[in-house]
Amino acid sequence: MTTTVPCVKSTNSVSRINSLLNDIPSIIDDALKGIVMANKGLVLLEGHRIVMRRDHAQMKGKVKLLSGGGAGHEPSHIGFVGPGMLTAVVVGNVFFCPPIHTILVALRELGRDHPEGILIIVPDYIGIRFNFGGALERARSEGINVKMLMVGEDCAPMPEGHKGRRGLAGIILIEKLAGAMSEEGKKLEHIFTACTSTLMSEIATIGIGIKLSSLVPGMSRCCIILKESDLELGVGCRNEPGVKRVPAGPISEIVRVMLEHIKNPASNMMFKLTPSCSLAVLINNLGGSSKLEEYIFVKETLKQLDDFGCKVERVYAGIFASALESAGFSVTLLKINNQDIVNYLDAPTSASAWPRTLCASCVNMDGSASLPISVPSACVSTEQELRSLKLHVGPKMSDKSARNVSQVIILATDALASCESQLNHFDAEVADGDTGSALKAAAMAIKKALQTGTILCQRPYAMLEEMSSVIESSVGGTSSGLYCMFLTSAAK
Structure with a gap:
């Protein structure tokens, strides 16, 4: 639920409360x-x-x-x-x-x-x-x-x-x-x-x-x-x-x-x-x-x-x-x-x-009027290599234990998502009122990653590292950084 604040109209004949204009x-x-x-x-x-x-x-x-x-x-x-x-x-x-x-x-x-x-x-x-x-x-x-x-x-x-x-x-x-x-x-x-x-x-x-x-x-x-x-x-x-x-x-x-x-x-x-x-x-x-x-x-x-x-x-x-x-x-x-x-x-x-339009002289350098607005990352292969290495680091659980861990985490993500409005309400008293929404986004991203196999639970190290990676790529703000550091440290 989104909290709305009613607009209060000024009764003054000239309203400039949001202006820095002088006389x-x-x-x-x-x-x-x-x-x-x-x-x-x-x-x-x-x-x-x-x-x-x-x-x-x-x-x-x-x-x-x-x-x-x-x-x-x-x-x-x-x-x-x-x-x-x-x-x-x-x-x-x-x-x-x-x-x-x-x-x-x-x-x-x-x-x-x-x-x-x-x-x-x-x-x-x-x-x-x-x-x-x-x-x-x-x-x-x-x-x-x-x-x-x-x-x-x-x-x-x-x-x-x-x-x-x-x-x-x-x-x-x-x-x-x-x-x-x-x-x-x-x-x-x-x-x-x-x-x-x-x-x-x-x-x-x-x-x-x-x-x-x-x-x-x-x-x-x-x-x-x-x-x-x-x-x-x-x-x-x-x-x-x-x-x-x-x-x-x-x-x-x-x-x-x-x-x-x-x-x-x-x-x-x-x-x-x-x-x-x-x-x-x-x-x-x-x-x-x-x-x-x-x-x-x-x-x-x-x-x-x-x-x-x-x-x-x-x-x-x-x-x-x-x-x-x-x-x-x-x-x-x-x-x-x-x-x-x-x-x-x-x-x-x-x-x-x-x-001052950046690089205006480059507009037609390839003989056309349009240049690509995005380019692929040169580091994708590096990320993929690091991820494949993580899958083989640390102790390994049985398949049954891994499934149980996955189910517990999914239940936790659902519970966390259900508290969105309440957490936003608490946060609004001291900040911008979006903590519940941020945590729900993180929880749903982790749930989806578990269900699609992006996060595998057989190796705790890889699981925690992947959870950190999912949060940092799907949620912004201060809480995102804190949870990422927590999960990365827990993995080690």
Whole structure:
């Protein structure tokens, strides 16, 4: 039996009992100071919520990249400032676009004596479109060379009356491509055109909300209230409503629903997912899901894409664009239609939040896109040899005595397993309440080994050694180590 603890809801109008956030007026400024203090290559523009590369004035011959938006989506976009990605980011209040004046200050700072120009890369939201667009027009009137790329790759249909698509985590891949092109010395028009072409038909994102943020600082609640049995398919990065509610289920089913939506022509996107597509996949954790869930989500996504016939060449997983403490994921698929895209994704960057994928250069070393995810142990034969030697060590009992010993041990394992709940209850008073479950697992593993002949009782030494081996391979935790040492010592 599993002990459950009822959830007690706070009666306070603002509940932050599980948060370390400081007073609302200072949280954003404190966070920006923190990232700059941790990354010496970044600097804050005094008096403004603008994070810049410290060396941006030395970027002669390179297009500068500016992004921004509301706080609450970290590490987006401040975590992607650095050589090879963004030059600067303008930050607004939580889930609110920064004001036109602050954006204009950033454009003036970056555009001073920089004829190569500035490319603004921002997600397609109404407030961002208005504020960044307004700052762009004023900057152009002052002679600053600047263009704006609105990123909208969401597969979920927009509310009636809104043109385009919402920008989600796919913007991070666009920033990476643009940053690499800038480092190569590509012109502003070239970068803008190449990224626009990618956005037209080569990239798509779909999100799923599991538990949405309960509070936005300064607001009473989030935009959507979900039942415990519901998930929000197509949720926006600010917790806006998506396509529909879907019932909660295993991760494999959640991934299937998400990929089916991307593949569905009714999603009304020019992006077409077909077998044999070469892809880069970005799996974004909305911030509140565990790494354990994230890795399972990665495994299921890649498995289902492989089953569909897609060739996944690059994978990026982690928290790229969060929504405060919301739980959930988004999947971004980027088509790889030429080697340049791979080269730009692999190009070096010192942006702190861009993942350093281990051995990325080895992905195609055997001429294929997939390498084996597991290899056989080189020590199996050694273990087998040691086990065969144990079977002949020490005194030997008669077959009848061995059968009696086996029956006694099996009775003991059944008795121990029956005490699972009681032992868990006792353990819960001082620890994590799993002792009974751990002992039951060990007991059942020993019982199975006796019944299948893995443990033979003719020689006490071999029997005790094998019992120790069974426990150490089937049960974790402190008790496992203690029982293994006890049985190994008893064998000697």
